[in-house]
Each structure stands twice: as C-alpha cells, then as structure tokens.
Amino acid sequence: MPIQIETFPVYPLGCNCSIVFSNESKEAIVIDPGGSEKEIIDKLSKKGLSVKLILHTHAHFDHCLGTKFIAELNPQAKICLHRDDLKLYEMIPIQCSYFGIPLPNYTLKEITHFLEDEEEFILEGEKLKVLFTPGHTPGSCSFYFEYSSGSILFSGDTLFAGGIGRTDLWGGDYYTIMKSIKQRLLTLEDSTLVIPGHGETTQIYKEKKYNPFL
Numbered sequence: 001m002p003i004q005i006e007t008f009p010v011y012p013l014g015c016n017c018s019i020v021f022s023n024e025s026k027e028a029i030v031i032d033p034g035g036s037e038k039e040i041i042d043k044l045s046k047k048g049l050s051v052k053l054i055l056h057t058h059a060h061f062d063h064c065l066g067t068k069f070i071a072e073l074n075p076q077a078k079i080c081l082h083r084d085d086l087k088l089y090e091m092i093p094i095q096c097s098y099f100g101i102p103l104p105n106y107t108l109k110e111i112t113h114f115l116e117d118e119e120e121f122i123l124e125g126e127k128l129k130v131l132f133t134p135g136h137t138p139g140s141c142s143f144y145f146e147y148s149s150g151s152i153l154f155s156g157d158t159l160f161a162g163g164i165g166r167t168d169l170w171g172g173d174y175y176t177i178m179k180s181i182k183q184r185l186l187t188l189e190d191s192t193l194v195i196p197g198h199g200e201t202t203q204i205y206k207e208k209k210y211n212p213f214l
Helices: 037-047 067-073 083-090 092-098 174-185 204-210
Strands: 003-010 015-022 027-031 050-055 078-082 113-115 120-123 126-132 141-147 150-156 193-196
Touching: 003 037, 015 037, 015 120, 015 193, 027 037, 027 120, 037 067, 050 067, 078 083, 083 092, 083 113, 126 174
Parallel strands: 027 050, 050 078, 078 113, 150 193
Antiparallel strands: 003 015, 015 027, 120 126, 126 141, 141 150
8 A cells, every 4th residue: 555654642742643654655744743753753764754744733832842853854844834823833832831841952943834724735646635623723724634545634633532622722712613623524524534633543423423522
C-alpha cells in the first residue's frame, strides 16, 4: 500500500502525533508534533522519509512543541497553521508556564503557510483536505484524508471518542465547536475513521449514535 499512517502519543500530554507517508516517494506529512521529537525524528529517519508538510490542528503547546526540531532537520517542509491561531502559537511559552511545563532556551519556528478552509494537499496522488472547525481554539482545523483504502479524519481536539474539545481555554467557545462538529464533521461518511488529538480512535457513525455531547 503506497500510503501509510502511523499514529502515536507524544509528550507532554499524550497528543496523538500522526505521520502520513508514501512508501514510494518517501514523502511525509507530520500532523501535530506535540513533543517527543526524538521519537518522531527516529521514526522518520528509519523509514527514510522527507517531511513535506508539518500540519497543526491548532496551536496549543502540546500539539506544537516538536515542530522546531522537525523543521530544522527538514528545511523544505512547510509549517502550517490557521491564521486565527497565530496569536495562540506566539503564546506557547506562556501556555507552557501556565501548565508548569519547562521550556528552556526554546525558540518558535515561524509559520510559513496559513491554512485555508477547503484547501487541499496532495500526497502520492491522494488528497488531504483542510476543514476549518473553530471552537476549541479560534483557528482549529481538522484534516480529512480520502484515499484508496477509505477515509480518515484527523479531528485534533475538536471531536474525541465519546467527547468534544474543551472550550474553557484561550479563545474557546462552546457554541462554535458544536456548530463545527455538527456541520463539518458529522456530515462526513459514517464509516470515516476518526483519529482525535488525544485518546482512542473512533468512527463518525459511533459518535453520532453514542457521543453524549451530541
């Protein structure tokens, strides 16, 4: 299978980092490199992968701390975030301080590409689409990947298995996140596999039927 996906939790809060890659072209997309940068880099290196894009579902620190290190080893990679989360991204040192996470001598990498709703990226002929799903943060996005084996949604901290993203942090809004989930995510194919920002995977039909928040 030319396209593969590897997802694993990373430091410090168990964010699900995903590597979407082609075994043929050796190009990769890294989604939410929250931390554990040595582990991420080791996985990329062992597979001989070159990172094409670093995608962030949103700009909370636990989804971004590994970005600097991956970008330095892959200078060709675009560092991508929605513009509405730029201020939050620039606040990462303050966020870490708020949560008691040490961040010695850390410098932020500049965002080199601002995500747009419905924007598409191509990997080995397959499309990954940006869905603007604000609410957890002002610029939260989800990534919808349709390929030969099915469809996958990287929902970030917008939709979880049996839950939704919290809205009590910077820029969060309950009514906005509910609108995003109902209008942008629950309208996807029922069989779509959902890889959330934390925790176990799920499927759209399961969340429609069993999620107590919906």
